Every structure is written in structure tokens, then in C-alpha cells.
Amino acid sequence: MSDGMGDRVGDVRDDALLxxxxxxxxxxxxxxxxxxxxxxxxxxxALVDExxxxxxxxxxxxxxxxxxxxxxxxxxxxxRIAEVVHADGDRSAGLLDAYWADVETRVAGQRxxxxxxxxxxxxxxxxxxGKFVVETVDVPGQVVITETRHTLADELPQWIGASLERxxxxxxxxxxxxxxxxxxxxxDVSAESDGPAEACVPVADEAAAxxxxxxxxxxxQTRVRTEPAGRLAYTRITKAQVAYxxxxxxxxxxxxxxxxQGLTVTxxxxxxxxxxxxxxxxxxxxxxxxxxxx
Numbered sequence: 001m002s003d004g005m006g007d008r009v010g011d012v013r014d015d016a017l018l019x020x021x022x023x024x025x026x027x028x029x030x031x032x033x034x035x036x037x038x039x040x041x042x043x044x045x046a047l048v049d050e051x052x053x054x055x056x057x058x059x060x061x062x063x064x065x066x067x068x069x070x071x072x073x074x075x076x077x078x079x080r081i082a083e084v085v086h087a088d089g090d091r092s093a094g095l096l097d098a099y100w101a102d103v104e105t106r107v108a109g110q111r112x113x114x115x116x117x118x119x120x121x122x123x124x125x126x127x128x129x130g131k132f133v134v135e136t137v138d139v140p141g142q143v144v145i146t147e148t149r150h151t152l153a154d155e156l157p158q159w160i161g162a163s164l165e166r167x168x169x170x171x172x173x174x175x176x177x178x179x180x181x182x183x184x185x186x187x188d189v190s191a192e193s194d195g196p197a198e199a200c201v202p203v204a205d206e207a208a209a210x211x212x213x214x215x216x217x218x219x220x221q222t223r224v225r226t227e228p229a230g231r232l233a234y235t236r237i238t239k240a241q242v243a244y245x246x247x248x249x250x251x252x253x254x255x256x257x258x259x260x261q262g263l264t265v266t267x268x269x270x271x272x273x274x275x276x277x278x279x280x281x282x283x284x285x286x287x288x289x290x291x292x293x294x
Contacts, residue, residue: 016059017047023057027065034065040078042068042085074100101281108240108282116249125252132235132253136293141229142179144200145170145209147222151197153190153244163199163220164273170212170222175204180274190244200227230266233258234290240282242271250289258293267292 024031037043038055043065045055057065064085071081076099084095119128147163164181171177179202189195203209209224217223235257237250251269258265275286 017056018059020045020055020057023059023062023065026059027062027069029065029069033069037065037068040082042078042082071096074103105240105282106243108238109243109246112241112249113243113246116246119249125249126256128249129253129256132237132250134233134235134254134257136231136233138231139229142202142227143204143206143209143224144227145174145203145213145217145222145224146198146200147220148186148196148198150194151189152192152194156189156197156244159197160199161277164201166220167199167201167222170217171201171203171209174208174212178202178204180272182270182272184268184270186268202227230292231294232288232290233261233263233293234272234288236285236288238283239277239280239286242287247271247289254289254291258291263293265291266294 018026020031020034024034027034034043034055034057038045043061046058046061047056048054049056067085068081071084072078076084080095080099084092084099087095115131116125116128119125145167147167149159149163151159160183164183168177168181181199181201184198184200185195186198187193187195189197203224206224213222213224233254235250235254237247241247241250254269255265269289269291272288272290273286274288275284277286280286
């Protein structure tokens with residue numbers, strides 16, 4: 001193989017073949033990284049010599065190699081990098097935007113958790129609670145279509161999203177959704193305790209909802225019940241604050257406020273989801289953490 005194959009870093013045609021060493025130098029990557037990218041289908045060699053096993057790349061592949069390396073600097077998982085590099089134009093940029101939105105949501109949530117943990121470690125949790133504004137609201141009685149499940153904290157977000165989507169679809173065929181959906185915690189949900197939790201969607205037509213449950217809701221034990229009128233003590237939180245365990249600070253703040261006001265908790269705590277979750281950013285209000293009180 002002649003020197004013209006690519007040991008120079010300067011002017012090389014895009015279709016010129018480069019040894020893995022020369023290509024690694026041009027792409028500013030290690031040969032080990034290139035072998036990994038090949039194994040994962042991110043960047044395959046242009047040619048593999050069957051006799052020697054030597055790998056050769058085309059100079060035109062440098063751009064993709066550098067793109068993969070830059071995406072890795074964002075801590076993007078290799079599976080998501082594969083989606084980005086195999087997509088075209090605007091779609092690849094959209095996949096990048098979606099990943100970064102997830103990162104910003106996670107970091108915002110972690111920032112909230114750090115504040116909560118700092119308060120616990122210093123014995124000043126009340127300082128953290130003081131950042132939450134707690135109010136009361138009177139809510140009317142309502143008929144709800146529900147789905148109940150025992151679940152641990154790590155499985156909870158996915159179940160909430162899926163169950164509320166199912167119930168809202170059912171409610172739309174039963175006269176419509178009449179108020180914000182909510183999730184009731186009949187017992188603690190944590191890494192060790194599995195509740196149960198109950199997803200609830202207020203529905204317009206009780207008779208139609210009961211017929212729907214009888215016909216189509218048995219597999220998930222969907223049922224219809226009446227949620228009584230009452231008063232809720234609640235605090236409004238952002239999308240970043242919803243994640244477990246940082247949401248515990250919001251629950252703690254409401255409980256402390258209730259005790260300070262001399263009120264009595266009359267039922268299980270809940271989360272009321274009033275915003276479009278998918279459209280919301282990390283700092284957008286999306287949920288009320290609430291307790292029924294008198």
C-alpha cells in the first residue's frame with residue numbers, strides 16, 4: 001500500500017482508502033473507538049481485507065466519525081447516536097433536540113433533588129419547604145374512571161403516562177373528560193413500597209363509563225367510582241420537580257403546611273396533572289401535589 005493511501009492529513013480525495021491508523025488520526029479517534037463503532041453499526045469500514053483482516057476507511061467517512069465522537073461528548077447513549085447518524089437532515093436534528101430536552105429535564109430535576117438533600121443533611125428541611133406555595137381549593141364531586149396498580153417508584157412514571165392515556169381515550173368515548181386527570185396514592189410508593197396507586201380520569205357519562213368497563217376494562221380491572229366533593233391543600237410544581245425522589249419535598253411541604261394550619265388530612269394524597277406533559281419544559285408547571293383536608 002502506497003503512502004498516497006492516506007498517511008498525510010492534508011489534501012486527500014473523499015474516495016481515497018485510509019488504513020485504520022491513518023483514518024483514526026484524521027478523525028482524532030482511537031483505533032479502539034473505531035472498532036467499537038463498527039461493532040455497533042455506527043461506522044463500518046469501507047473495506048476489510050479478507051486475508052489480513054485489516055480495515056480501511058474512505059476519507060469521506062471522517063465527518064461521520066467526528067459526528068459520532070461529538071455526540072458521545074454529550075453523553076448520548078450509543079443506541080441513540082445510531083438513530084441520529086442514520087437519520088436524514090431535519091429528522092437527525094430533531095432527534096438531537098429530543099435527547100437534549102431529556103438531559104435538561106433530568107438536570108433540572110437533579111438540581112431540585114440536591115436542594116432537598118442539602119436541607120435534609122443540614123437539618124433545615126423547613127427552608128426547602130418554604131420555597132413551595134401551599135393553597136387550598138374546593139373541588140366538586142366527580143365521577144371518575146380508574147385503573148389501580150401495585151408499582152414501585154422506578155416503574156411509576158411509565159405506568160402513569162400509559163394508564164392516563166388509556167383512561168382518557170375511554171373517557172372521550174363516554175361523553176368526554178370533564179376535569180384534570182389525577183393519581184391517588186393509597187399507600188406509599190417508593191423503591192421498596194408498591195402502593196397501590198390509582199390513576200383517575202373524570203368522565204361525563206357515568207352509565208357509558210360503566211358499560212365501557214364491563215365490555216373492555218376487565219383486563220386491567222378498570223372501574224368507575226364517585227370522587228366526593230371536598231377541599232384540597234396543594235402546591236403547584238414544575239415538570240422537573242415531579243421526578244422521584246425530589247417530589248417528596250413537595251409532599252413534605254404540603255404536610256407541614258397542613259399541620260401548621262391545624263387542618264386534618266381526610267384521604268390519600270394525590271398528583272393532579274393539568275398540563276400537556278409532552279409539550280412542557282423542565283420549568284413549566286404541570287402538576288399539583290395535594291391532600292384532601294378539612
